[in-house]
């Protein structure tokens with residue numbers, strides 16, 4: 123694909139920053155940026171791009187507001203302007219998810235459902251999230267509303283499912299805050315089981331509304347295969363899957379490892395990860411709900427022997443506590459999966475100073491048309507570090 127893409131709201135919507143460039147130029151730009159940030163650690167592998175970099179997102183969050191005639195509008199929430207930019211199409215969102223939201227918006231009036239008005243605090247609907255399983259074809263619709271009973275939402279959900287039978291669950295989640303795309307704790311299942319399933323790297327996964335699930339299915343499989351290859355796992359290895367979400371990396375690794383420990387802070391994700399073990403017949407993966415740094419510190423204090431650590435932190439990178447304990451635990455191999463090369467560079471600096479050798483850096487383009495870049499990095503403990511571990 124050698125052309126720039128046209129998007130009606132490119133300037134107003136801040137979701138994509140690079141649609142003015144052809145896909146090849148986007149990839150070259152990302153490579154240059156990566157080399158400037160990570161080149162000092164070694165060779166940066168060629169970024170793996172997508173064959174067809176459109177409509178790849180499997181999670182869409184659409185904000186709702188009203189126009190001057192009090193008709194519902196929906197689109198992207200623009201943080202700086204504090205308003206909704208109207209959009210009905212998008213180059214990167216799932217196309218059926220876009221239809222579902224358009225249909226839902228058109229049905230609101232028939233069911234007497236009003237969009238929430240931030241000034242008067244009246245009305246209900248604040249935003250809709252649609253998530254889909256790329257392999258399963260299952261869709262989840264989350265209606266994020268001001269606090270209140272479901273009322274007409276149940277009938278609305280049933281009508282939406284009748285129009286789109288691929289919707290397997292509809293959930294109401296309350297947002298009592300001033301933060302526009304927030305999801306609170308309180309949830310009512312309006313239809314279905316409250317989760318969807320998908321298949322990733324031949325394993326099945328349950329995904330709840332608040333759980334993290336990588337948004338680009340094709341590229342996630344590429345990324346995970348690299349990450350598993352970098353770990354060169356053996357049947358006696360004790361492995362940590364830090365920042366584990368619904369347990370994707372840990373469950374894939376479990377087949378090739380001895381024992382795997384996962385750690386994650388979001389309760390729903392931890393529940394999904396445990397259920398996902400059962401779903402895949404995995405018995406050697408234990409998941410704890412905890413801060414990854416605290417979990418690592420506990421293991422280091424107990425003097426656990428760990429061979430491999432996968433770490434896949436949010437954009438802020440690994441905490442200092444996490445990195446200090448990682449060095450104390452001193453696993454032979456570390457696989458760092460990162461969605462932010464800036465914090466990755468910071469953390470690699472620390473690990474290099476603490477006797478880890480950076481072996482391979484493999485970027486994967488998980489977020490075409492946006493400035494975001496994902497990388498898998500393999501690190502190996504050096505002999506110095508092994509000596510230090512023995513002396514401790």
Ligand code: SAH
Pocket residue numbers: 333334335336364365366367368369370371385386387388391412413414415434435436
């Ligand atoms: N490895 C998973 C999830 C990666 S996203 C996957 O590939 O799907 C990062 C995850 O870290 C999210 O699930 C987030 O909830 C979790 N997280 C954020 N801060 C954390 C912390 N301090 N300790 C443990 N988990 C954390």
